[in-house]
Amino acid sequence: MAVKRVRFTFPENLIREPIIYRLGHEFQVITNVRMADVDEKTGWVVLELEGDPDEIERSLAWAQERGVRVDPVTGDIVEG
């Protein structure tokens, strides 16, 4: 089991979609919302995902395929 913290950013067209609920149902991953700010145009959620490392990666790939941007919680690691 592993725990991974990520930041999801939702574009406007996904604001009304229950993405986190569906992620928790389609994959063997426990989701824990730790911080969030969502309005009518955009939104972000800091999420802890707990589960098998490969299953976590599959769930993140699934979220990205739906248009969610997935980043490290701390912002970009790669710097100039």
Next chain:
Amino acid sequence: MSFAKNLRCRECHREYPLEARHVCDFCFGPVEVTYDYDAIRKAVSRERIERGPASLWRYRDYLPCDAESAIDIGAGFTPLIRAKNLGKALGLNNLYIKNDTVNPTWSFKDRVVAVASSRARELGYDKLACASTGNLANSVSAHAAAAGMEAVVFIPHDLELGKVLGSSIYGPTLVKVRGNYDAVNRLCAELAGAYNWAFVNVNVRPYYSEGSKTLGFEVAEQLGWRAPDHCVVPIASGSLFVKIRKGLQELWKTGLIDEPKTRMSGAQAAGCSPVATAWQEGSMNFRPQRPNTIAKSLAIGNPADGYYSLVQLQETGGACGSVTDDEIVAGMKLLAETEGIFAETAGGVTVASLKQLAAQGRIHPDELTVAFITGAGFKTVEAVAEALNPPLEIDATMESFEAAYNARVAQGVA
């Protein structure tokens, strides 16, 4: 000895010991170093600093590590130049350039890495690591070499040869990561969590970012112990932008300068402008972007200090420029042709933004303005190669020279 007291979360103000930690366990806010300013005030004086070494270590009392055992390759105390020619071109009567291209590995990253690597060694680490597209990789590799530490440096797989060699000459373990920008970021975040190494901009980031304060200290000292009226600073992660002001405020808190009223303005490339875009929209909530600009050293689409940069723009009455790749190249040429400074693309962003903000009337012509030039142009020669006049090629005769020279003069570009 250092006057650093603890790490404190910028959001919930929870305190932690001076350990390797970059976010608060409770709210994920960034942590930063706090100091005993009363003790610093008693210890420092302008004269004590002026007697110090010609490097950033002259400001040792304001840094979170012991200067006696610091890893010192001579970073900092770079020239502050009165830029009369560039000022004339832009209609600014009181313009200065802080020329940080002349650091040991030719960028301001030597400041942050000097502090991060010194603190990492104090904390018992023997490996330095980072993920970088150039400047940071060069500096980490050099500091590790000088300190006898091991360096593990991650770079995107498609980096230009010059930037790769600029790190590999120092002998690090250089790792090319295949994948797009987001994938490289996520992998490196995971590596930073999995290995007990000092990732300079991750787990020792609070110490790393303190190095940027020294630009604020130096500018104030070089202006005769006063804060500028206006600073124009390139924004990547936003840390440099925020910490220059922290430096000015610390000098005031400890009695060395009057209270700074400095307006802080930012500079971003249009192809990676999360902060400039949010500022233009009047929002404090930036949206991450996928970078697409020649200014790769500023290509941070999800800046760690983006929110704090927006707060600072608002608090100080600053503005944020956003400039195209063509404007960046023109900015690099303008700086070189007016002041004799060959800056990398980030410098082009700063000069082009300076021009933009001056034309918009956001910089007053008589404000004492300092533009921060953070890296040398030889790192990014590809950006300007196509935009420069080719050399004249002649036979070894007077006639051949004069024919070619006169033709060039006739074009008005000699």
